[in-house]
Amino acid sequence: MVELPLSFNIPVRPDLSGPPATPKDAATVMLLRDVDGGVEVFLQHRVKGMPFAGGMTVFPGGGVDKRDADASVAWAGPAPAKWAEWFGCDESLARALVCAAVRETFEESGVLLAGTESSVLEDTAQYADVRQALVSRELSLAAFLADAGLTLRADLLRPWANWVTPAAEPRRYDTRFFAAVLPEGQHADGLTSEADSSGWQRPAEALADAEQGLRMLMPPTWITLNELGEFKNAAEALASPREISKVMPSLVREGDKVRVILEGL
Structure with missing residues (x-):
């Protein structure tokens, strides 16, 4: 059992006697890059008014769009059956x-994990208008990639974890975590309405900020940053063996605060 060292306000359903909300499928991506002496991860500070995780520091990601299951997407790397x-x-x-992992990463950071079967995009500036069309759902990822003649590069992603929002919360997600290295030539930005700031930081520094009250981290982000801090570089992180199982924290209310308990970690 693991108990996170911080307590903070977490929305809890007023009536816990009823059935919990059904978790929505979601994907989030830890973008990594190497720096002198270690690895950095791209983080975003979500706008406080967001209905879910407002004010929290997170990795890029979001909910699955039903069109994300379009089988017409040109695909390179591990097949869907392997990801399943x-x-x-x-x-x-x-x-x-x-x-969804590829789409949300592009929407929220401008990084596009696509190219041809033998090369990866080095510049995404030409797709700025498309990025906004994806955000507004005017365009699907499948239609964008087909029109641009691009192939989704699933081989750039690695499965990392699977976290489920506690049953006591009113909004719940079944989120699969992915890891990917920032493609050479591409740049991650903060041009998203969902975050008021974005940037690269070493995992240990992000955790130190949280301990000092300078940022707020959800349990999955806290644990993942701890895990990432163990690696010397991004390649080592992606090569590490991962056993994926669903993890759902439990919440213990103490006054106006909520403690987070993690079983099986």
Whole structure:
């Protein structure tokens, strides 16, 4: 059992006697890059008014769009069936999760994990207008990649974890975590309405900021940053063996605060 060292306000359903909300499928991506002496991860500080995780520091990500399961997407790397095996889900959902990971990363950071079967994009500036069309849902990822003649590069992603929002919370997500290295030539930005600041930081520094009250981290982010801090570089992190199982924290209310308890870690 692990108990996180911080307590903070977490929304809890007023009536816990009823059934919990059904978790929505979601994907989040830890973008990594190497710096002198270690690895950095791209983090975003979510706008306080957001209905979920407002004010929290997170990795880029979001909910699955039903169009993310479009089987027409040109694909390079591990097949959806392999992702289904890793994440313990059906093949259609696995495809949607990988596509959502690529789409959300592009929408929220401008990093696009796509190219051809033998090369990866080095500059995404020409797709700025498309990025906004994806955000507004005017365009699907499948349609964008087909029109641009691009291939989704699933081989740039690695499965990392699977976290489920506690049953006591009113909004719940079944989120699969991915890791990826920032492609050479590309740049991550903060041009998203969902975050008021974004940037690169070493995991240990982000955790230190949280301990000092300078940022707020959800339990999955806290644990993941601890895990990332153990690696010397991004390649080592992506090469590390991962056993994916669903983890759902439990909440213990103490006055106006909530403690987070993690079983099985």
